[in-house]
Amino acid sequence: MEFSSKLLANAVNEVSQLPGIGKRTALRLVLHLLRQPKEQTEALSQALQSMRSDLKFCKSCYNLSDVELCEICSNPMRQDDVICVVEDVRDVMAIENTASHKGLYHVLGGKISPIDGIGPHDLNISSLVEKVKEGQVKELIFALSPTMEGDTTNFYIYKQIQGLDVETSTIARGISVGDELEYADEITLGRSILNRIPFEASLKS
Amino acid sequence: MEFSSKLLANAVNEVSQLPGIGKRTALRLVLHLLRQPKEQTEALSQALQSMRSDLKFCKSCYNLSDVELCEICSNPMRQDDVICVVEDVRDVMAIENTASHKGLYHVLGGKISPIDGIGPHDLNISSLVEKVKEGQVKELIFALSPTMEGDTTNFYIYKQIQGLDVETSTIARGISVGDELEYADEITLGRSILNRIPFEASLKS
Numbered sequence: 001m002e003f004s005s006k007l008l009a010n011a012v013n014e015v016s017q018l019p020g021i022g023k024r025t026a027l028r029l030v031l032h033l034l035r036q037p038k039e040q041t042e043a044l045s046q047a048l049q050s051m052r053s054d055l056k057f058c059k060s061c062y063n064l065s066d067v068e069l070c071e072i073c074s075n076p077m078r079q080d081d082v083i084c085v086v087e088d089v090r091d092v093m094a095i096e097n098t099a100s101h102k103g104l105y106h107v108l109g110g111k112i113s114p115i116d117g118i119g120p121h122d123l124n125i126s127s128l129v130e131k132v133k134e135g136q137v138k139e140l141i142f143a144l145s146p147t148m149e150g151d152t153t154n155f156y157i158y159k160q161i162q163g164l165d166v167e168t169s170t171i172a173r174g175i176s177v178g179d180e181l182e183y184a185d186e187i188t189l190g191r192s193i194l195n196r197i198p199f200e201a202s203l204k205s
Numbered sequence: 206m207e208f209s210s211k212l213l214a215n216a217v218n219e220v221s222q223l224p225g226i227g228k229r230t231a232l233r234l235v236l237h238l239l240r241q242p243k244e245q246t247e248a249l250s251q252a253l254q255s256m257r258s259d260l261k262f263c264k265s266c267y268n269l270s271d272v273e274l275c276e277i278c279s280n281p282m283r284q285d286d287v288i289c290v291v292e293d294v295r296d297v298m299a300i301e302n303t304a305s306h307k308g309l310y311h312v313l314g315g316k317i318s319p320i321d322g323i324g325p326h327d328l329n330i331s332s333l334v335e336k337v338k339e340g341q342v343k344e345l346i347f348a349l350s351p352t353m354e355g356d357t358t359n360f361y362i363y364k365q366i367q368g369l370d371v372e373t374s375t376i377a378r379g380i381s382v383g384d385e386l387e388y389a390d391e392i393t394l395g396r397s398i399l400n401r402i403p404f405e406a407s408l409k410s
Contacts, residue, residue, distance in 0.1 A: 002301050004294075005271045011256035014249040018234050027295065029223050033257060034269075041257035044219040045250035051216035052238060052246035058209075064239075066210045089209075090232065096207050 062107040062124045064089045072096075072104060079103040081138040085128065085157065087111055087150070091143060101141070106131070111149035112156055120156055129160045142170040172197075267312040267329045269294045277301075277309060284308040286343040290333065290362065292316055292355070296348065306346070311336070316354035317361055325361055334365045347375040377402075 003009035008030065015026035033041045057063070058070035065071065072078060072092075082103030086092055092105050108123045131137055140161070144150035158168060174192035175184050184192075208214035213235065220231035238246045262268070263275035266288075270276065277283060277297075287308030291297055297310050313328045336342055345366070349355035363373060379397035380389050389397075 002298060004276050004297065004301075005260060005269045007252075007256045007260045007271055008269055011252045014252040017245065017249070019237050020230075020233075025225075028225075030253075030256065031294070032224050033253065034260065038257055040222065041253050044222070045254045047212075047216045047219040048235075048238065048246050049250045051212045051235065052243055055210060055212050055239065064210045064213055066212055070209050072209060089236070092209065093207060096209075 057107075061105045062109060062127075063092050063105055081136055082141065083128075083131070083137055083139070084141040084143050086143050087145065087153075095143065103139075103141075108144075108153065111144060111147075112153045113149045123153070125157060125160070128157065132161045132164050132166050135165065137166050139167040139169060142168065146173050262312075266310045267314060267332075268297050268310055286341060287346065288333075288336070288342055288344070289346040289348050291348050292350065292358075300348065308344075308346075313349075313358065316349060316352075317358045318354045328358070330362060330365070333362065337366045337369050337371050340370065342371050344372040344374060347373065351378050 003012070011030045012023060012026045015021060015029055016023050018026075021029075033044075054066070056065050056068065058065040058073055059068050060073045061070060063070045063072065067074075079102050082101075083106050084095060084101050084103060085106050085108065086095065087108055087110060089107055092107060095101050095105075106124065106128050108125065108128075110118050110123050112118060112120055112123065128140075132140065140157075142154045142157070144153055154170060161168070172195070173188060174195065175181065175188065181189065208217070216235045217228060217231045220226060220234055221228050223231075226234075238249075259271070261270050261273065263270040263278055264273050265278045266275060268275045268277065272279075284307050287306075288311050289300060289306050289308060290311050290313065291300065292313055292315060294312055297312060300306050300310075311329065311333050313330065313333075315323050315328055317323060317325055317328065333345075337345065345362075347359045347362070349358055359375060366373070377400070378393060379400070380386065380393065386394065
């Protein structure tokens with residue numbers, strides 16, 4: 001693509017560095033900004049810069065936070081002896097949206113994945129094990145994706161804390177609410193029968 | 206979507222103002238920037254801001270330009286008596302990519318479209334008519350999209366310059382190169398027969 005302007009070419013080039021955004025989309029976005037008031041572009045640039053320079057990871061749970069200790073960790077209403085272990089900050093948001101978890105979180109920052117060169121020491125696992133060793137944690141809820149990598153990570157952490165006085169659980173795997181049985185995959189369907197729950201319990205949720 | 210951080214919420218909010226980008230995509234883009242070096246976010250913000258504040262419209266053809274008179278208008282190698290009339294700066298790029306036009310451009314900034322409230326006075330039409338009145342223009346090539354609005358705009362400009370000493374032409378409408386005849390729409394196929402060209406001429410292009 002030939003540009004008549006270096007400023008335009010530069011802006012399009014930077015925007016097209018973002019994942020999933022090609023040169024054409026970048027040009028469309030940049031031309032859109034040109035048609036909007038200057039203030040919009042300024043607000044966008046400012047928001048991105050201050051986000052990138054001032055955003056912190058919570059020192060306890062590694063969730064994204066504006067302050068040292070995130071809103072969830074510093075909330076006295078949360079049950080601080082139940083910790084939900086998740087891969088990513090997006091999972092924290094997803095679980096928070098369900099309002100089903102009243103405890104705290106621990107964000108690992110990824111899953112163990114030898115193919116991608118991610119080992120246990122690249123993740124926030126040791127600080128989790130420390131927390132458990134301190135003896136204040138009653139239950140760990142593993143809420144990683146039910147994939148090979150997720151299961152490996154769960155198992156690695158489980159081995160690390162084995163013998164310590166803590167309960168462990170994992171999120172239920174089964175048929176999605178609203179799904180048709182005939183289209184469910186065999187493994188999920190098989191597990192959902194093995195891990196069946198009392199009918200009365202299903203009425204409550 | 207609930208955010209644990211105001212900085213994050215603000216950045217996601219600004220990014221999701223862009224057309225075709227929802228909250229989820231915005232979050233994905235922002236989290237991507239967080240994983241990249243700080244310099245990338247700074248370069249992006251800087252490029253957008255300087256583009257928005259310093260980019261000009263060429264005073265002659267209204268193409269985007271870093272300087273008062275754009276690269277094309279100030280190029281002595283271009284034929285300055287043939288002007289290609291286009292809707293948008295993107296059309297200039299598209300035509301420049303073909304390397305088929307050696308003259309100058311005139312960017313209208315849109316098409317006459319009463320439904321969208323765009324009349325002739327919202328477009329850069331009067332300056333085009335002035336150029337023609339000065340008598341330096343030999344040919345106007347109408348290169349607007351062959352839609353109702355494009356045809357209306359062509360006709361409006363044609364009426365304005367009627368009687369002046371200038372040739373007018375419009376880009377050829379016909380079957381796209383590589384298209385199958387049986388799938389072409391009737392109007393295009395009909396026109397391509399009425400406006401047939403000498404076979405020898407088709408061999409040259």
